[in-house]
Amino acid sequence: MLDTTTPMLQVSHVVQSYRKGDNNRILVLDDVSISLKEGEIVGLLGRSGSGKSSLLRIISGLNEPFGGEVTWYGKKVEGPEKGISMVFQTFALFPWLTVRQNVEIGLEAMGVDATERRKRAEQAIDLIGLGGFETAYPKELSGGMRQRVGFARALVVHPKLMLMDEPFSALDVLTAETLRTDIIDLWMEGALPIKSILIVTHNIEEAVLMCDRVLIFTSNPGRVGFEMPINLPHPRDRQAPEFRELVEEIYARMTNREGPGAPLHHDALHHAEVTLTTHLTPISTNILAGLLEELADPPYNGKADLPELADSLHLPADELFPVAEALAMLRFADVMGGDILITDAGRQFVNLDVEPRKKLFAKHVLANIPLASHIRKVLDERSGHKAPWSRFADELEDHMSEDFAEDCLRAVVNWGRYGEVFVYDEKTRQFSLEDKD
């Protein structure tokens, strides 16, 4: 019988950060506590930058947390545990080993003898539907088959807990669906030699499809923002109204400005303050314009349901969110309760020609993106009207990681160039007011 009361895994007040400069640390995970019982599939859902992969690496013992601790059956985790194995987003197969050798690698490390190794590998390979491919090299397999090897490798060591780091996100839609269904079926049949699964994902439907419980993470720093039980019976039907409702709610929670845990507003507009240090995602102006045009035209006529829009544009939620967010920051659209609405300015933008569009865009960039107006102000004040990239990067890096600072500046360069707010020369890494060529 499964013991469903005592937790197998306990994450207590875990803090993860990394050093920036001598006495500055950037926070990635802030006070995260979760627990995992035997017999459940738990999903960690969040956008990029929510630290969910960092958390998975701490649980697996690959990384050490800066603060807090992880216990595994009451014992502190200090390195990779025997009872925990992992499936990787990139498959992470050794290209020079055959399927069988790849599957056997974990057993070799345990010192299992050759015959036993062979037997167990064969079992795992057959279970996961790889029979006949034992002597093939990963290069010869399709993506879906490669990830099956990843699963077989993780299962063959008979772990109690299997960690999955976005295991289906590198696969095409059809392959991912087949593999997902296979895994759920095996899990429901009790054919997997594991007690629990912890899956990291940014795919909302995937989380609702697979999990018994979903933890929605906030970004920068990562925290558990909301916990949502999914009580639908398996097999789950994506088109069922209860399913759609849950997906809608998660969309709404993930785009909620006050965080996923705050009450959802379906009417009032809430403009979050964009500051100098708000994280910006470099989104091409073509995509921004494209989404606005799509939104303005029928069938949406200015208002769209985010999951629906994601479907019709063939964009995964994770890619749609930053676009919607950028449009909201620029005040070309509003996002609330899982919907996106075009603003008057957005509608005006859609109807303009190339040059006036740029002018309008420039106005909105300067008015709504403090980093852009800051750069412009510095350029105006300096006698040579020039400033290096590093001047702003250093300023931003006091408050955020190097990668994020790079993101913000890339975004502003992109938008500033389109709106002709300033000139940026990649060769000299200089901002300036006029193009010298």
Add this chain to the structure above:
Amino acid sequence: MLFQPAGSRNAPASVRPRYFSAFDLFAFAVVFGLLAMFTHGTDQALIPISEMEQVPISLDPTSLPEYALRTTLRMLAAIVASLIFTFIYGAIAAKSRRAEMVLIPILDILQSVPVLGFLSFTVLFFMGLFPGQVLGVEFAAVFAIFTSQAWNMTFSFYQSLKTLPRDLEEVSTSFRLTGWQRFWRLEVPFSMPGLVWNTMMSMSGGWFFVVASEAITVGSTTITLPGIGAYVATAIDARNLTAVAWSVFAMLIIILIYDQLLFRPLVAWAEKFRFEQSAGGPPPKSWVLDLIKRAHFFQLVLSPLGYVARALGRMPLSMPVPVPKGVGAAWSSRTMDRIWMVLIVAACLYSIWLIVRFVASEVALPEVFHVLWMGFLTLIRVAVLIFLASLVWVPIGVWIGLRPKVATAVQPFAQFLAAFPANIIFPFAVVGIVHFKLDPNIWLSPLMILGTQWYILFNVIAGASAFPTDMREAASAFHIRGWHWWTKVILPGVFPYYVTGALTASGGSWNAAIVAEVASWGDTTLRADGLGAYIADATTAGDYPRITLGIAVMSLYVIAFNRTLWRPMFSFAARRLRLD
């Protein structure tokens, strides 16, 4: 069964089971032939020097196969030594941050040091280790070849270890592979393609050094090791052009055999370890590898070896006692870092002081300036030659590279020429210079680039072949022609490849200066003013302080040349001219 990969042993090759095939017969002959030759070649290494000196080098072409074999065995020994060195040095440098601080700059400098200049030291050192035995001299020759390969291979291995794919590292950690398993399952396989390629490339330099190191005079001692190099040296003394021609022919054959029997199969085999999951371009092929895969009996003989090797790599060996946490933390603390830095600086200062004192015991300050001037002369030669060679080979390389059929025909030939030790051909040039009474200061110079210019050619060919077709089509669609086409389209396209080739060529030319600036034919000796001639003369005279000074100055020039010219060009190419 759905799928059966090519080359798998389970694949039914024919209906009737075969236990012995024609391939086996051939494979058998090759293996046992090599074994017999190997025993014959090595048993003579253990005799005393006095005995060897009684058997002078014979210029009879029929003795060439034996000499060729001895030379080849030296090459093999050097490769094995380089490989062992690479695994140890590269792994330590990549895994210990503190060792890295010391080992990598050392490697960088060793790469720039003209190895030929060192010959005199190493010969003396190894002869001291095995007094009166041929083995010592053999070691010195092997060491010379080793120095021409090891640095390059180690760098390649180190860089592979530094760029291990993060997910594979995580897999190894999360499945708790021990350090030993990790090394053989992840690190060595991942570095294999780069390592094999670099070994093959540095072999080219190796042939040059083996030829130079088989006949060497240090002060009063002249040592000739039976081999192709000694054969050439004897032929030069005897003014026998026919014999030189024979040795050129023998060399051609050896390089061809080496390429076909050793490197082609290795490169084709290493393809398996390539990390990119999708194949780009046709994979390299080798008839020898196919033969080994097809010969049943041969596989039967080899499989126990493979089994032992694999089982060894699988063994879960680990440190018997895990390092206590406190010790580990103290060891990696910042205070220890500072102490380490101080130690390094002290060691550096001490060695500089040693060198200066040693050189100053013989050499006065004016001579140092004289040597610097000599170095400058050689620098001008190298620069001018690289420039001229580029002017010739870049357009030709582009022309060839853009024609796939010509390129496939010419490319192996160019690589072959790069591997050919140019010092064997020197006598022909010297005879010409003597005959036409030309100025050696000018006419000896081209010898420096004789063997190294091919690096430029085959790199440019590779670059032009890799140039994207759509960009060529775009250029012709917009009628970009002539000067414009060269400067805006193709030259930027091949530039990254050209820099690699030119860098290798320039490094090789510095080394070649030591043998090219002084050349002799019988008792006629031609001499060009330059640092190479200075080092060569000092070596012949057994004048160690001057050799040290010469090498130090040449190393400085090479490093300065690399840092001020090639490195900026490299980073420019990587930054601005990448085609992805």
